[in-house]
Amino acid sequence: MQTKHKVSLFLVSFLLGSMLTVQFSTVHRPREDNNVVDNVQLNAELATEKDRQKFYNSEIDRLEQQVNTYQNKQGNREELAKAMADDLDKIKGLAGVKPLKGNGIIITIEDSFDAIAAGGDPSKAASLDYYLYQLINYLNGNDAQAISVENHRIISLSSIRSISMNNLQVNAVMINPKSITIKAVGNIEQMKIGMNLFPQFFREMGKDFKITDVTNGSLTIPAYDAPVEFKYAQPEGDKKL
């Protein structure tokens, strides 16, 4: 066999080997696809979306019913006014400008010598607002219908600020951080799930964390008492209420 033939055979075989390897690597390469999700995740998302759809359908039914109520009572101004007043009451309750009552939990966070003796550091209380925010966020995410901190209703405009170790502001009102009472009306069991994380956070600040259930429906959450003014915003759309 001539050298030329040998070289050509070698070259073609070499190229064929490389091509085979490249193809193999391409086909068997792990996919860098961020959209790949497992069935469990997809099923969970599907269940969530189904729940959401159910909720929206019930909301559509409720609103249609409301519209029908208004239309049926158009002739009778008194009944129409009463229906509208009832709806306004519901909306006020949801907005937090009306007191609410029901079952729920009372969380007490107060200074404790035992917690300090166990290594709690009261100087860490400067970050108390952060953990209170975490706690309220958790309650809101677990079926709490209304929350108050030291009888100050928490709404979308609320603020919690640690001014110093000994000063805490809730809704721009000074409260004593040595003893804080948080009330939450809602699904008791749901609100308490996962609550075991929080005592440790507060113990590190030298505070005790206690939860008391209120199951007789007597837990009252006061209304948001500060005036709600929208200086810099207004309802969107042409139709103003």
Place this chain on the structure above:
Amino acid sequence: MIWIPVFGLVLGVLLGFSFNLYIPLQYSSYLSIAILAALDTVFGGIRASLEKHFDSSVFISGFFFNTLLAALLAFIGVQLGVDLYLAAVFAFGVRLFNNLASIRRLIVNRSRSQEKNS
């Protein structure tokens, strides 16, 4: 002289794995057709070599031409929405088996003639 293509093939495979080369997944179908064309050329070359009319220029040009033409045919098929690559698969597949059958017959005939001579 069978070790030359074997050595080349092994070297190519080793080089490919050591550099961990890969192409975008959407082009892998073109490469698979090109590999089929290359295999056809290699077996054609082996057959020509056994029939004593191997031409390295025809072999090399055939390799590149067939490989590129097969890939191009597959590409045009994708653009036109017609599975043209099937034509290449069919043509090269048939030729591959024909070449393998010829190689088998040539090897059998050669071994028979060696037995007669001995």
